[in-house]
Amino acid sequence: MELKFEAVHTVVRRGTSPAGDPAWIVSDYRTVKKLLTDERINRFPHPDTADPARFTTAEILQFRQLDPDTPPPPDDLIRRMVATSFSARRMRALQPEVQAITGELIGTMRTAGPPADIRTDLAEPLSSHVISELLGIPAEDREKVREWSDASVDLADPAVSGRADQALKEYMNRLIEDKLEHPAEDILTDLLRFQELEPQLCSRDLVIGMAAGLRFAGQINTVTLIDRGMYLLLTNPIDRAALADPKVLDHVVEEILRHPHPVQRRIAGVPRYAHADIEVGDAYIRKGDLVILDLDDANEDREIFDDAESFCPARRENPHLSFGYGPHYCVGAALARLELKAVFGSIFGALPDLRIDGDLESLRPRQHQLSGGLMELPVTWGRN
Structure with missing residues (x-):
């Protein structure tokens, strides 16, 4: 049975995925928002779909069931499984630690003196520390896990x-034990x-995959957001002192989240x-088709956002x-906002210039990872 909904001024076009397979690309705000809540589309291909279109060539981003004969657990159940770990209580409890590690990293940059790289000296160690701490990864393992996590989403080399991806999941299996x-x-x-309370979530592979996915998503996406925000703040006129006001900071962070990276979008x-x-x-989107919701384009829809x-x-x-x-709102949104605000x-209180x-x-664009951004963001300041 064919189902439809009316959409005004939709921008839906045929295109290709990063893997080169056919896909529908949806880019207007209203249709993206509608489809984000539409139960007729799913993160996994329908079990009846033979040889579904690939989204990317990176193994960790292959959206398929490990056991094709087993129906996937309900999305809402998987979401509840993860959401309990990102509760408001836990995020509030984490805030002082995030603030402290941010201050330490900025202090180390300042002591070492310019120049520095925002990605490697601040964004990467901060996000790696926070998500590793949340997952329970021992401190001595975090660097190798970070390297596996970064490489697992490399679009340039499937091998x-x-x-x-294999190394990361083998490690997660040992950590689960x-x-x-x-x-x-x-x-x-x-x-x-x-998992003990939900028989539908009994698969060890499911927990391994979720742990690996949370590890790379919790780092790579946040690093790129810090990269993006710093670039935007350093290339646009803004009252830096005003960022000490939490209300001003809230608005700035939301605009950083909305605005695509000027050098390399997703x-x-x-x-x-x-x-x-x-x-x-x-x-006419057919059953089995791959649909890609272009969030960057949706966030620049002139019918929704002034200027x-x-x-x-x-x-x-x-x-x-x-x-x-x-x-399907991101369960890690509060964590990302926490790190961005920190x-x-x-940083501008410590390094005003x-x-x-x-x-x-x-500046070199980062084109081998879905999140985009820069290969590095070199910065300098006057010595005190």
């Missing part, structure tokens, strides 16, 4: 991403406890697979879709 014997106050232990949006025939305006293509730190109405919408609320080191034209 590299495949080896890293340890958590079964020595439970702790961390996400892995949360997942295992939740390589692609959010992948979904149609589980029924769907008519969207003049487009949509400009970075406006004082923007008040900002219903961006960077963390999704509705029942960085942008602190912070600036990009070199010509903007020399």
